Amino acid sequence: MTYLHQIWTIAAKDLRSEMRTKEALNASMAFSIVILILFSFAFDQAEGLNQILGGLLWLAYSFAGALVLNRSFARELQNDCLDALISSPAPPSALFLGKAFANFALLIAVELLSLGVFAVLYDVRLSGKFGLLFLVMVLATWGMTVIGTTFSALTVNLTMRELMLPVLIYPFLIPVLMSAMILTTDLLAGVPTATNMVWLRVLVAFDIVFTAITVVFIDVVLVS
Amino acid sequence: MRQNLHFLLFAIFAGILLWTGNTILSLPVQVQNVGAYKIIYFHVPAAFTAFTGFFIALVASLMYLATRKLKYDAFAAGITEVALAFATANLISGMIWARYAWGIWWTWDARLTSMLVCLLMYYGYVMLRQAITEPTQRARLSAVMSILGCANVAFVYQSIAWYRTQHPSPVLGFREGGGMGPGLETPMYWNWLAMLCLATILASVRMRQGEFATEIDSLRRQAHSH
Amino acid sequence: MDPREFQYTFYGLMIVWLCIAVYVVSLALRERRLKQELDRVRRMVEKG
Numbered sequence A: 001m002t003y004l005h006q007i008w009t010i011a012a013k014d015l016r017s018e019m020r021t022k023e024a025l026n027a028s029m030a031f032s033i034v035i036l037i038l039f040s041f042a043f044d045q046a047e048g049l050n051q052i053l054g055g056l057l058w059l060a061y062s063f064a065g066a067l068v069l070n071r072s073f074a075r076e077l078q079n080d081c082l083d084a085l086i087s088s089p090a091p092p093s094a095l096f097l098g099k100a101f102a103n104f105a106l107l108i109a110v111e112l113l114s115l116g117v118f119a120v121l122y123d124v125r126l127s128g129k130f131g132l133l134f135l136v137m138v139l140a141t142w143g144m145t146v147i148g149t150t151f152s153a154l155t156v157n158l159t160m161r162e163l164m165l166p167v168l169i170y171p172f173l174i175p176v177l178m179s180a181m182i183l184t185t186d187l188l189a190g191v192p193t194a195t196n197m198v199w200l201r202v203l204v205a206f207d208i209v210f211t212a213i214t215v216v217f218i219d220v221v222l223v224s
Numbered sequence B: 001m002r003q004n005l006h007f008l009l010f011a012i013f014a015g016i017l018l019w020t021g022n023t024i025l026s027l028p029v030q031v032q033n034v035g036a037y038k039i040i041y042f043h044v045p046a047a048f049t050a051f052t053g054f055f056i057a058l059v060a061s062l063m064y065l066a067t068r069k070l071k072y073d074a075f076a077a078g079i080t081e082v083a084l085a086f087a088t089a090n091l092i093s094g095m096i097w098a099r100y101a102w103g104i105w106w107t108w109d110a111r112l113t114s115m116l117v118c119l120l121m122y123y124g125y126v127m128l129r130q131a132i133t134e135p136t137q138r139a140r141l142s143a144v145m146s147i148l149g150c151a152n153v154a155f156v157y158q159s160i161a162w163y164r165t166q167h168p169s170p171v172l173g174f175r176e177g178g179g180m181g182p183g184l185e186t187p188m189y190w191n192w193l194a195m196l197c198l199a200t201i202l203a204s205v206r207m208r209q210g211e212f213a214t215e216i217d218s219l220r221r222q223a224h225s226h
Numbered sequence C: 001m002d003p004r005e006f007q008y009t010f011y012g013l014m015i016v017w018l019c020i021a022v023y024v025v026s027l028a029l030r031e032r033r034l035k036q037e038l039d040r041v042r043r044m045v046e047k048g
Helices: A003-021 A023-042 A049-074 A078-087 A092-121 A130-155 A161-172 A174-189 A193-222 B002-025 B037-067 B070-102 B110-131 B135-163 B186-224 C003-047
Strands: none
Touching: A003 A023, A003 A092, A023 A049, A023 A092, A049 A092, A049 A130, A049 A161, A049 A174, A078 A092, A092 A130, A092 A193, A130 A161, A130 A174, A130 A193, A130 B135, A161 A174, A161 B110, A161 B135, A174 A193, A174 B135, A193 B135, B002 B037, B002 B186, B037 B070, B037 B110, B037 B135, B037 B186, B037 C003, B070 B110, B070 B135, B070 B186, B070 C003, B110 B135, B186 C003
16 A cells, blocks of 8 residues: 555544544534534623634634544554554554544534534624635644644553643644634734735644654654 | 762852852843843843753753663653743743733733743643653653654744734844843853753752662562562 | 832842742652652562
8 A cells, every 4th residue: 555545544444433423523513612602602792802703713623623633542542443553554654644634624624614603603704705714724723633633642541631632732732723813813804814924824834844743753652 | 970060060050140149239220221120130041041951851852762761761851840940930030020010910922921831831741741650651752742842932932922022122132123231141141051050950860860760660660570 | 229129129039049949849859759769669679
């Protein structure tokens, strides 16, 4: 099998397994909607709501994302699946990228669905802005996915895995979340993106640098 | 041998502190209408020491992954903890100065926030280490986290710097728009050197404790195997 | 130097060294605990 084929096989396996039970997807979706509703109550009629819209959205995305990312490697613990995957001929980086792509797909799905709920609850018009918004979502979600999948692999054997993962990844994700929040807020408010190019660059740079680092070091985390 | 090195470093540390203390005391009370500015002579070197520590931890982690010798892991853990102590000192002294100068304890400005984020990241590192009992696995995983953490320091710092700037604009000579005036800047660098000496001593002590812990571990296995 | 300024400068400087002192104390405590543990385990090995 070629490298790309290996990545594709693992990603497809993860997505297929997730589609059968839809555990993580449902939990994540539900959590995201609940957060958006709660925020809607909390900030109902608040002035200056426009300035925090981006922040709200990405907070909901990051909390919901942690649920999905946690499951990523944890689902392999039963029946020694993780050992089987690691000892397969596929290199650990292929395993990592396959899972990362699967997580990415799941996260984007949750985000798109939540975006619909968000547009309804907060009375946001998305026409004409959706293209750029989607670009921001893709870039920031890939950053979240790469870091989250790595830490999922790192914490897979720990007893307090569900607790440790959010605690470990949120400080790491601050550059990503900050850039995404600023870009989204300005996009939704109609500010031209030219003023925010620096944040797009931060997102792209973060994605490139951390994809490179994590692919290189995932060997160490998974195998030894 | 190690003890002698510790004493020597401590002597250097104390000597430098006495000298800079004397210099700082004789400096004018206010510079450019900024009051209580002498805090900077310990606030900034603490930050420098913390960042140096994080960087050295990165190097030690890479060395561990290259050689798989646990002593590098012990050193990385030690220097990270020491850097955390200095980072906390920097953060709290920054808050105290902010309270004096701007009347608020906290603000989401570039340097305070990025130091807080670094603190959170590396405290996560300490928690990760505490959660893993097996020494090799612990060394391996915390090495990777240290590498990721140090890589992120640059991103965190730059992105937050672009976001807000309430912090005093660069005052140090090597940044554009900086320069504190003749003779005012050098005590800061001397203090940095002093803090580095202290950090080295503390890291070395902590590293030796790491080695003790490894010895205890292996002896315990030996005892239980009988 | 007016008293408020002096107070803040003093606290600012103290807190730096206090943080480091707290860490040093924690190191010393850890050292004592580790030494006790080491002696205990050594005795255990010699007995067994």
